[in-house]
Amino acid sequence: MFSPARAWREFPQRYRLEAEKCASCGAIHYPPRLVCAECGAREFTAVVLPRDGKVVTFTIVRVPPAGFTEQSPLSIALVELSNGVRIMVQIGDVEDPESIEIGMPVRLEFRRVSSDGEAGVIFYGHKAVRAAS
Amino acid sequence: MRDVAVVGIGMTSFGELWRTPLRSLWAEAALAALDDAGLDSVDLITIGCMSSGLFTGQEHLASLLADELGMAGVPAARVESACASGGLAVRTGFAEVASGLSDTVLVTGVEKMTDVDGADSTYALGTAADAEWEGFHGITFPGLYAMLARVHMQQYGTTREQLAMVAVKNHANGLLNRHAQYHLKVDVEGVLGSTLVADPLRLFDCSPVTDGAAAVVLTTVERARELQPDRPPVVITGSGLATDTITIANRGSLAALNAVKLAGERAYAMAGRTPEDIHLAEVHDCFTIAEIMATEALGFFEPGQGGPAVENGLTALGGKIPVNTSGGLKSKGHPVGATGVAQVFEITNQLRGEAGQRQVEGARIGMAQNMGGSGGSSVVHILEVV
Numbered sequence: 001m002f003s004p005a006r007a008w009r010e011f012p013q014r015y016r017l018e019a020e021k022c023a024s025c026g027a028i029h030y031p032p033r034l035v036c037a038e039c040g041a042r043e044f045t046a047v048v049l050p051r052d053g054k055v056v057t058f059t060i061v062r063v064p065p066a067g068f069t070e071q072s073p074l075s076i077a078l079v080e081l082s083n084g085v086r087i088m089v090q091i092g093d094v095e096d097p098e099s100i101e102i103g104m105p106v107r108l109e110f111r112r113v114s115s116d117g118e119a120g121v122i123f124y125g126h127k128a129v130r131a132a133s
Numbered sequence: 134m135r136d137v138a139v140v141g142i143g144m145t146s147f148g149e150l151w152r153t154p155l156r157s158l159w160a161e162a163a164l165a166a167l168d169d170a171g172l173d174s175v176d177l178i179t180i181g182c183m184s185s186g187l188f189t190g191q192e193h194l195a196s197l198l199a200d201e202l203g204m205a206g207v208p209a210a211r212v213e214s215a216c217a218s219g220g221l222a223v224r225t226g227f228a229e230v231a232s233g234l235s236d237t238v239l240v241t242g243v244e245k246m247t248d249v250d251g252a253d254s255t256y257a258l259g260t261a262a263d264a265e266w267e268g269f270h271g272i273t274f275p276g277l278y279a280m281l282a283r284v285h286m287q288q289y290g291t292t293r294e295q296l297a298m299v300a301v302k303n304h305a306n307g308l309l310n311r312h313a314q315y316h317l318k319v320d321v322e323g324v325l326g327s328t329l330v331a332d333p334l335r336l337f338d339c340s341p342v343t344d345g346a347a348a349v350v351l352t353t354v355e356r357a358r359e360l361q362p363d364r365p366p367v368v369i370t371g372s373g374l375a376t377d378t379i380t381i382a383n384r385g386s387l388a389a390l391n392a393v394k395l396a397g398e399r400a401y402a403m404a405g406r407t408p409e410d411i412h413l414a415e416v417h418d419c420f421t422i423a424e425i426m427a428t429e430a431l432g433f434f435e436p437g438q439g440g441p442a443v444e445n446g447l448t449a450l451g452g453k454i455p456v457n458t459s460g461g462l463k464s465k466g467h468p469v470g471a472t473g474v475a476q477v478f479e480i481t482n483q484l485r486g487e488a489g490q491r492q493v494e495g496a497r498i499g500m501a502q503n504m505g506g507s508g509g510s511s512v513v514h515i516l517e518v519v
């Protein structure tokens with residue numbers, strides 16, 4: 001589950017937001033796939049996701065799973081980035097979770113995501129923070 | 134294909150059954166179904182179970198459970214599709230009998246969920262989402278359905294009160310079911326006053342953590358008539374199975390459950406039926422919003438009309454199409470792998486006319502809809518008395 005090998009192999013996506021663009025239809029896949037889910041093509045070029053987007057939907061998790069109990073409540077959103085790719089991320093730096101709303105502009109920032117897993121690894125990735133509209 | 138009948142049903146009471154291990158829960162339901170069918174041997178056992186490994190530390194249920202019944206040697210297969218594992222076990226047994234590969238199949242579902250604490254059960258259930266790209270960020274199942282609920286409410290005007298009314302209805306039905314985990318009357322104020330779990334969903338919008346098992350015996354219609362000459366056979370006339378993207382990030386619409394729609398369409402096509410033909414349905418109300426979205430996806434109501442339907446009593450006992458007469462996952466309980474089989478138990482019981490105080494008068498055609506994850510998979514069966 002939360003192993004050093006997994007953390008390591010996910011560095012390109014977690015740390016650098018690397019995605020792949022289908023050479024045939026242009027669909028962008030994050031994480032990368034071996035076959036385009038839109039057109040079935042198998043050739044891709046590497047792209048980096050933009051960091052600006054808006055909240056599509058969100059929730060405030062008050063009963064978090066193992067590994068996140070220290071961070072409760074946990075604000076989590078589905079964010080649509082400016083290139084149309086949707087990713088799930090925590091919303092960081094929220095003093096009042098009730099102030100989050102659909103359509104809120106956000107910016108992705110590099111953050112520590114979860115407390116040490118069973119292997120003692122610290123998991124980093126991106127969280128969304130409120131951006132000026 | 135051969136016509137397939139349900140010839141035996143059995144289930145445990147659902148609840149926090151701390152005294153009972155998984156194998157005994159399972160055997161109790163299996164024996165009840167075999168006794169109901171009048172059989173002491175079968176050609177195959179199918180087992181729906183989501184995560185006995187994470188919940189109890191036990192895998193290899195096919196061997197464990199065939200052995201538990203004194204049937205070591207009999208073919209057995211565990212199938213998994215998260216919370217739709219039970220429905221998938223039914224589908225697998227149906228396919229075996231329909232194809233002629235087996236003549237009698239003991240279809241079972243089981244989950245033992247209370248051997249771990251709340252954080253670990255939340256984690257185990259969360260593995261039905263995309264563990265690497267959703268679970269990584271700490272999202273939970275209530276959280277995913279909360280996200281869907283928020284979109285449904287914004288897009289269609291579904292109200293917080295309408296969500297609560299699903300719980301009120303299903304708890305009222307559960308009062309009439311001796312197998313239900315909760316015999317508890319709740320009102321809208323009670324739901325709206327319960328603890329927030331994942332905004333906007335509250336504790337009483339959520340199905341519980343449950344131990345339990347259910348079983349049904351499937352065979353050919355001819356064999357069913359031989360075994361039970363005095364009972365009209367309950368036949369599975371339609372079976373539909375479908376998937377959707379596992380992550381909600383990749384869905385075209387967050388206000389609809391496409392796997393449920395597809396599985397429903399496939400079951401309707403096989404049975405030659407339409408939504409108007411269905412007299413009652415058990416649908417997968419793991420959360421209140423899920424029942425509303427399922428009743429829309431199955432075509433009982435137009436998109437966006439699932440909320441008004443429950444508000445107007447259309448899905449209550451005595452309504453246009455009673456939904457979750459058993460109490461549903463909400464009140465009966467949700468031992469995830471057992472749920473899809475328990476739904477077929479309820480529909481069969483209703484079509485036999487043996488559902489007691491919650492009997493739907495004149496019920497001849499029923500539906501069972503089971504769902505995995507946040508709608509990433511769904512299984513739909515249509516059953517009819519012939």
